[in-house]
Amino acid sequence: MKDILKNSSHYWLINAHVPTPLLVGAVVENAEEYAWVDLEIKDGIIASITPADTMHDTSVAAVDLKRGQVWSCFVDVHTHLDKGHIWERSPNPTGTFQDALETVGSDRQHWNPEDVYRRMEFGLKCSYAHGTQAIRTHLDSIGEQTQISFEVFRTLRQGWQDRITLQAVSLLPLETFLTPEGEQIADIVAESGGVLGGVPRMHPDLDRQLDRVFELAKDRQLNLDFHTDESGNPHDITLRHVAAAALRHQFEGSILCGHCCSLAVQSPEAVDKTLSLVHEAQISIVSLPMCNLFLQDRTPSSVEAKTPRWRGVTLLHELKQRGIPVAVASDNCRDPFYGFGDHDVLEVFTQAVRIAHLDAPYEDWCRTVTTTPADLMGLPQLARIGVGLPADLILFKARYYSELLARPQGDRIVLRSGRAIDATLPDYAELDDLFSA
Numbered sequence: 001m002k003d004i005l006k007n008s009s010h011y012w013l014i015n016a017h018v019p020t021p022l023l024v025g026a027v028v029e030n031a032e033e034y035a036w037v038d039l040e041i042k043d044g045i046i047a048s049i050t051p052a053d054t055m056h057d058t059s060v061a062a063v064d065l066k067r068g069q070v071w072s073c074f075v076d077v078h079t080h081l082d083k084g085h086i087w088e089r090s091p092n093p094t095g096t097f098q099d100a101l102e103t104v105g106s107d108r109q110h111w112n113p114e115d116v117y118r119r120m121e122f123g124l125k126c127s128y129a130h131g132t133q134a135i136r137t138h139l140d141s142i143g144e145q146t147q148i149s150f151e152v153f154r155t156l157r158q159g160w161q162d163r164i165t166l167q168a169v170s171l172l173p174l175e176t177f178l179t180p181e182g183e184q185i186a187d188i189v190a191e192s193g194g195v196l197g198g199v200p201r202m203h204p205d206l207d208r209q210l211d212r213v214f215e216l217a218k219d220r221q222l223n224l225d226f227h228t229d230e231s232g233n234p235h236d237i238t239l240r241h242v243a244a245a246a247l248r249h250q251f252e253g254s255i256l257c258g259h260c261c262s263l264a265v266q267s268p269e270a271v272d273k274t275l276s277l278v279h280e281a282q283i284s285i286v287s288l289p290m291c292n293l294f295l296q297d298r299t300p301s302s303v304e305a306k307t308p309r310w311r312g313v314t315l316l317h318e319l320k321q322r323g324i325p326v327a328v329a330s331d332n333c334r335d336p337f338y339g340f341g342d343h344d345v346l347e348v349f350t351q352a353v354r355i356a357h358l359d360a361p362y363e364d365w366c367r368t369v370t371t372t373p374a375d376l377m378g379l380p381q382l383a384r385i386g387v388g389l390p391a392d393l394i395l396f397k398a399r400y401y402s403e404l405l406a407r408p409q410g411d412r413i414v415l416r417s418g419r420a421i422d423a424t425l426p427d428y429a430e431l432d433d434l435f436s437a
C-alpha cells in the first residue's frame with residue numbers, strides 16, 4: 001500500500017470515509033457524517049470521486065482504506081513559531097500568564113537569526129509531518145527583534161513554499177502604534193506580505209490606538225489579526241472595541257480575533273452586545289483551547305494550592321450559532337505560554353472537541369481546522385476535497401470520530417500532491433546546541 005502511495009502517479013483510494021463538510025462539488029447521495037467514497041488520484045490531483053463500491057478500471061492500482069477517514073490537510077491559523085521550543089532554556093516557573101510574558105521577554109536575548117530560524121524550522125518540520133499545509137504565525141515585534149524575525153520568516157517562507165504556505169502577523173502592544181516604531185512595523189509587515197496585528201488592552205486610549213491601527217492597515221491594504229481578551233476578567237471587552245472600530249472605519253479587509261476568553265465569564269447581555277457588533281463587522285474568531293486550558297484560571301502554587309475551575313475557552317457554540325466564522329488553532333508550543341504541544345492540528349481538534357463539547361453532534365466542526373482557517377488566510381482553494389483539487393490528504397486508519405479522537409493517530413499517512421511524504425518527526429536533540437551556550 002505504501003509503495004503505491006509513494007511511487008504511483010495514478011491510483012484509486014477506495015472505501016474512504018470523508019467527513020461530509022470537507023467535500024466540495026461531489027454529489028454524494030445519503031451522506032451523513034461521512035461520505036463513503038472512492039477517490040481517483042492522478043498526477044497529484046483528485047481526478048474523480050465516486051460512491052464506494054463502484055466498479056473501476058482494474059488496470060489502475062487501488063488502495064483499500066477499509067473505511068478509514070480521509071481528511072484534507074490542515075490549516076493552522078494562529079501560531080507563534082518564533083517562541084516555540086524554548087522550554088528547556090526558559091521554562092515558566094509558575095505557569096501563569098504574567099510569568100509567561102516575563103520569561104519570554106528575558107529569553108528574547110537569545111533570539112539571533114540562527115536561533116529563531118532553527119526553532120521556527122523545527123516547528124515547520126513537525127507541522128508538515130502531521131499534515132499541515134498552511135500556517136499563520138505571529139512574530140514578536142519589538143525593537144530590533146522585528147527586523148530579525150521578519151527576515152528569518154521571509155527566508156523560511158521561500159524555502160518552504162512547496163510544502164507549507166506561510167503568513168506572518170506582527171505582535172506588539174497596541175500603544176506602540178501611536179509611536180514612529182508602530183509605523184515602521186506596519187511597513188515591515190506590508191513589505192513581508194503580512195497581516196497587521198497587536199494586543200489591545202483595556203485603557204482610556206484604546207479607541208485612539210485602534211483608530212491608528214485601522215488607519216495604518218487601510219493605507220497599506222493590510223488585513224488585521226488581534227489577540228483580544230485573553231483573560232478571565234469579565235471587564236475585558238477589547239473585542240467589542242475592535243468591532244466598533246471596524247464599523248467606524250468601514251474597514252473592508254478581513255479581521256481575525258484570537259482568544260476572546262473573557263466572553264465566557266460575561267453576562268448574557270454583555271455577550272449579546274459584543275457578538276452583535278462582531279457579526280456586523282464581519283469579524284472571525286479563532287479559539288486556542290490548549291493554551292487557554294494551560295494559562296487561564298491558574299494561581300501560582302506559592303500563593304495558593306488551587307485547582308482551575310473553568311476551561312478558559314471562548315463561546316464557540318454561541319459564536320457559530322450567530323453565523324460568525326470560528327476556527328481552532330495551536331497557538332504556542334513548548335514555550336512559557338504552553339509547555340506542551342507538537343504542532344499537531346489533529347491534537348488541537350481532539351482537545352477542542354473534548355474541552356468545548358464539539359461532539360454531540362460533530363456537525364461541521366471539522367471545518368474549524370480546515371476550510372474555515374483556509375478561508376481566513378485568503379486560501380479558499382485549500383483544505384477541501386473535490387475533483388480537480390490537489391491530492392493533499394491525510395489518511396487515517398480510524399473509521400469514525402470515536403476512533404479518530406481516541407488515539408493520537410501517529411500512523412496517519414500524509415499525501416502531498418498524491419504522494420506519501422516522509423512523516424518522520426524531527427529529533428528534539430537537533431536543538432540541543434542552542435541551549436548549551
Ligand SMILES: [Zn+2]
Pocket residue numbers: 078079080138227258331332
Ligand atoms: Zn497567540
